[in-house]
Amino acid sequence: MKNIAVIGAGTMGNGIAHTFAQSGFNVNLIDISEAFLKKGLATIAKNLDRMVAKETITESKKEETLQNISTFTSIIEGVKHVDLVVEAATENVDLKLNIFKQLDEACAKETILATNTSSISITQIAAATSRPKQVIGMHFMNPVPIMLLVEIIRGYSTSDAVTKTIMHLSEALGKTPVEVNDYPGFVANRILMPMINESIETLYNGVAGVQEIDTVMKLGMAHPMGPLQLADFIGLDVCLSILNVMYDGFKNPKYAPCPLLVNMVRAGKLGVKSGEGFYDYSESRKAEHVSSQFLK
Ligand SMILES: NC(=O)c1ccc[n+]([C@@H]2O[C@H](COP(=O)([O-])OP(=O)(O)OC[C@H]3O[C@@H](n4cnc5c(N)ncnc54)[C@H](O)[C@@H]3O)[C@@H](O)[C@H]2O)c1
Structure with missing residues (x-):
């Protein structure tokens, strides 16, 4: 996996994009307007500056991380050729179901679709697509670049292979994934x-x-x-x-x-x-x- 799309450049979306980009992935960051994307990128740059000041990363790592991020206002454009989409848009069930319908149509058939929802059923989101085996919860914690946990939520139909891929991917980000089942509130x-x-x-x-x-x-x-x-x-x-x-x-x-x-x-x-x-x-x-x- 190399190419990731992140939907939503808000609190969680910009943290998720930052984390993937810092680990060397190409990230397409998608939001509904240029203004939200600009704000998200400014937050990522500010957080990277803080890491440079604390000597956690070098100035060149900061530049490389920013270069790994491209921005899009169109879902269709942003999800072309990606291996994984992580959706981190506003917590609203109708909005998410609509986004997943669009993703199902626009993404290649192998693409895995993940959501960062805090409370919406993964099984319900997966049912809006024609690929429920490839839909999974990837619940990052705030602030994403710092918090080590990713709660990996298996929907009713999520396959073993997809779960394994997402567990390994989370480890590649330096996080500790924990696998849980899809019931209200998950575990956290x-x-x-x-x-x-x-x-x-x-x-x-x-x-x-x-x-x-x-x-x-x-x-x-x-x-x-x-x-x-x-x-x-x-x-x-x-x-x-x-x-x-x-x-x-x-x-x-x-x-x-x-x-x-x-x-x-x-x-x-x-x-x-x-x-x-x-x-x-x-x-x-x-x-x-x-x-x-x-x-x-
Ligand atoms: N904030 C937290 O502490 C936290 C923790 C874990 C999980 N979550 C979950 O993460 C998700 C995002 O939460 P947040 O706090 O980052 O919200 P936020 O309001 O900060 O950001 C949401 C972003 O989604 C964008 N958006 C809305 N509709 C969109 C669309 N159709 N296409 C593209 N972008 C769209 C908005 O413009 C906004 O920039 C939610 O599902 C939330 O439950 C939040």
Whole structure:
């Protein structure tokens, strides 16, 4: 495998393109507009500069990595002659089904189609194509160039040969792949999201405050960041949507999102990206905890 297309130049797409390009693959980075591609490339260049400054890579490695990336605004043009497509577009089921239909028509019949979805069924995405054996989940973690795990999700029909190829490919990127089956939340979010939800429930029940809950988990469990702060970084809307996927998928009340999480999302308090979640990220009150006001 040498030629890879990455769909979406956002947070995950630019990290995935960076990682493949740095490992010597030719990458076609595809997004809907030149502006998104320019922004994605600027992020890759900034992250490479940081690696040069830390002496993790040389200046010439940085140049070589950037030269390995070409950009496209057309899926049809961008996926010609590629061995693998990694889709990292916006998390929306209709959008992804539509992209996979286009990919199935535009790609060579041997091309493997992977998705970086956090919560959508791989089996459902695969069913939108005529090649479900060659559709697989490649769930990278954020920030992609740094995080070592790739959760490899086998859809109901994914073949052994395709799974093996993608496991080896992930190793060639310097990552550790872990093979899992396609059930709601896969493994990472199935375990992480109930922990985050329970920490919100603990706050909602008045057992302890934001900082107290995060401190217990940081110092008591050696987590690098407390669960409430982690939820702010992931985005409270994203946490709610993944919990809803698990609640709907398993029909089990243990995955029901905490009413406080639902209220905060309704109020537009989405965490870091909206400037406020369990903590305040505005310049004046940087990372001060604020969510107790939502309990009133
Ligand atoms: N952000 C995370 O921490 C994280 C972690 C793991 C997995 N994911 C998953 O990765 C995927 C991307 O998430 P993100 O956080 O990078 O989103 P993002 O919003 O940062 O980027 C999505 C990009 O997709 C582009 N896009 C939308 N429709 C497109 C189309 N038809 N063709 C080409 N490009 C299109 C958008 O213009 C945007 O640039 C989602 O499936 C998400 O669930 C995200």
